[in-house]
Amino acid sequence: MSSNKNKYCLFVVVIGFLTTNSAYAQNYKKLDSILKTANNEIYSNPDNVIKIGEKVVKQAENNVDYKIKGYKLISDGYSAKRNYEKSLEYLIKSSQLLNLSKDKLLKINIINKTGIQYHQLKVYDKAIQYLDQAEELIAEYPYKDSVHTELGKNYLVRGFIYKEKLSCAIAITYLDRGIVELMKVKDVANSSSKISIAVYNKGNCYLLMKNNKLALENFKKAATIAREINAKSLEAFALKGSAKVLFLEGNYKEALEALNKALSLSVGVNDLILNQEIYRGLAENYLALSQWSQFEIYQLKFLETQKLIKDTERTSVSESLGVKEAELKAKKIELSNKFYYLLLILILILILIVLFFYVLVKRKTNEIKIIKDKIYLLQNQKVKEL
Template sequence: MNTKKTVLFYLCVVGLLSTQLFYAQEYKKLDSVINAASTHIYTSPDDAVKSGEKVVKEAGDNIDYRIKGYKLISDAFSAKRDYKQSLDYLIKALELLNQSNDQLLKINITNKLGIQYHQLKVYDKAIQYLDQAEQLIAEYPHKDSIHVELGKNYSVRGFIYKEKLSCTVALTYLNRGIAELKKAKNAEVDSKISIIIYNKGNCYLLLNNYKLALENFQESARIARKVNAKSLEAFALKGSAKIYALEGRNSEAIDALNQALSLSSDVNDLILNQEIYKGLSENYLATNTWDQFNTNQQKFIDTQNLIRDRERISVEESLRVKKAELKEKRAELSKKFYYLLLILSFVFIAVVLFFYVIIKRKNKEITTIKNQIIVLQNKKGKEV
C-alpha cells in the first residue's frame, strides 16, 4: 500500500513539473513573438498586429500575456498613426490591468496611456497618466529595470512641452529621455532614441539653429537605418530636406525627399507622405520643374483629404473621451453629494433623537418632581 502511495505521489510531482515546464515553454515562445514584433514594429506594423492577435489567442487565461498582446497591437496601430484603433486595444489592456500582479507591466501600460493621449492631443490627460507612471516608477524597487519606461516618460513630456511650453524646456526632457534609454543598453531602444533625436532636430529648427537641426536629423536617420526602421529614417530624411530647402540647396532636398518616399512606400504613413509630397512640390516649384510640381501637388492634396477623414475620427474619439471623463466626474460628484446628504440626514436624525431623549427625560423629571410635590402637599394636608 505504501509503495502504491509513493508511486502515485511521484507521478503527481512529475505531472505537475511537466505541466509547469510546458507552460514555461509556451510563454517563452510568446515572449519571442512579442520581442520579434516589437523590433520590427515600424517596419512591418501589420505583421505586428497579427503577432499581437496570436499572443492574445494563445495566452488563454494568462492575464499578463493577454495584456502584452493587446499592448503590442496598440503599438502597431500607433506606428500606423491609427490612434483610434490603438486606443481601443489599449483600453482592452487597461480593463485587465487590475487582475495583474506585474508592477512593471502596470508601469508600461500607464506610460502607454500617457503616450496615447499625447498622440490624441489630450494633453491634460496625457500628463495625468505620465504622473501616475512616474509615481509607480519611483516606487518600483528594481531600478535597473525601469530605465526604458522612465526614458519614454521623460521623452513624451518633452514632446508635450514642445507643443505647450517651449523648445528650451522640451530639450531638457528629451535629453533626459535619451540618457535613460541609453542606460538600458538594449538594441530595442534604438528606434525610440531615433524618434527623440528627430524631435530634437525639430526643436533646433524652431530655434533657427540649422546646424544642430541637420546634425540631429542625420543622426536620427543613421540610427533608424541601423535598426531598419524605414518610416523613422524617412522622417529624418524629410527633416534634413527641410534644412536643405531653407539653405537653398533644392536639389539635395529633392534627393532626400525621394529617398524618404521610397522608404515610406511600405509603411503607408499618411502624415509622412503628406509632408514628403508637400516638400517635393515646393522644391520642384523652386527649380521650375512644373510637371513634377503639379504631380506632387495633387498627391499632397489627395493625401491631405485622407488625413482629414482620419483626423475627424480621432477628434470624435477625443470628444468621446472628454465626454466620458465629464460623465465620470458628474457621477463622482453625484455620489459624493448623496453620501453627504445621507451623512447630514443621519446627523439630523441623531440630533433630533438626542433632543427628543433629553426633552423626554426632562419631562419625566418634571413629572416626578410634580408627583413629589403633590405627595408632600398631601402629607401636609393630613398633618393639618
C-alpha cells in the same frame, strides 16, 4: 503491493505536473521571444506587429500578463500607423486587466503608454497626469536597471509636449534626459528606435530655432540610427527633415534625392502624416525647379492625403472628446453620490439631534411630573394631618 501502486501513482502525478509546467514555461519563453521580435518591427512593419499581437493574446490563454502585453503590442502597431482610435481601444483592453497583474514593471509600462496615447490625441493635461503617475512608480521601483527604458520614454514624451506647449529650449532638455536614460538600456535594438525619434525631434526644434546646421546634423544622425535597426518609417522621417533644411538653403536637387529615398522607404508603412510631408516636400522642390508636371502630380497627392488625414483626425478628436465627456460624466456621478451621501449623513445627524432633544424633553417632563406628584401627595398628607 498497495504501497508500490500508490508510489507509482504519485510518480505519474509528479511527472505529469512537471511536464505541464515545462510546457507552459516553454510556451511563455516562446511568447517572450515573439514579443521581443515584434517590438523591433513596430516602425518597419506595423501590420505584422498587429497580427503578432493578436496571436499573443490567443496563445496567452489564462495568463493575464501576456494578454496585457499582447493588447499593448496591438495598440503600439496601430499607433505606428497613426490609427489612434484603434490604438486606444486596445490600450483600454490592456488597462482593464492591469489590476489582475502583480507585475509592477508591466503596470509602469501601461501607465506610461497611456500618457503617450493621450499625447498623441493631443489631450496634454491627461498625458502629463499619467506621465507623473508613471514617474512616481518608476521612483519607487527597486531595480533601477529595469526602468531606464520607461523613464527614457517618459522624458521624451514630456519633451514632445513641452515643444508644443512651452518652448523648444525646455523640450531639448527633456529630450536629452530621455536619450541619456535610453543609452543605459542593454537591448540596443529596442532603445535605438526611441533614440532616433528623440534626435529627429531635436532636429525639428533646432529648425524652429532657425539653427539649420544643428537641425541637419540631428536629422542625419536620426536617419543613421534608424537605418542600423531597419526602422524604415523613422529613417524616412529623418530624410524628410534633412530635405526641409536643404530646401530652405536652396539645395533643391539634394532635397529631392532625400525625399525620393524617403518615399521608397515609406511604401508599406501606411503613415499618412509621413506621406503628406514627403508629397508636400516633393511638390515644393519641383515648383522651385519649375518642373510643373511633377509639381502637379505631387501637389495633387499632397491634397488627397491631407483630406484623408483630416477625416482621421476628426475621428480621433471625437474619440478624445468622448473620453473627456465620459470622464466628466463619471466625475459628475461621483460628486452627486458624494453630495447625496453627505446629505444622508446630515439628515441622520439631524434626526439624532431631534431624537436626543425629544428624549431629553420627555425625561425632563417626566421628572417634573414626578416632582409635581410628590408635592401633591405631600400637600394632601398635610391637609389630612390638619
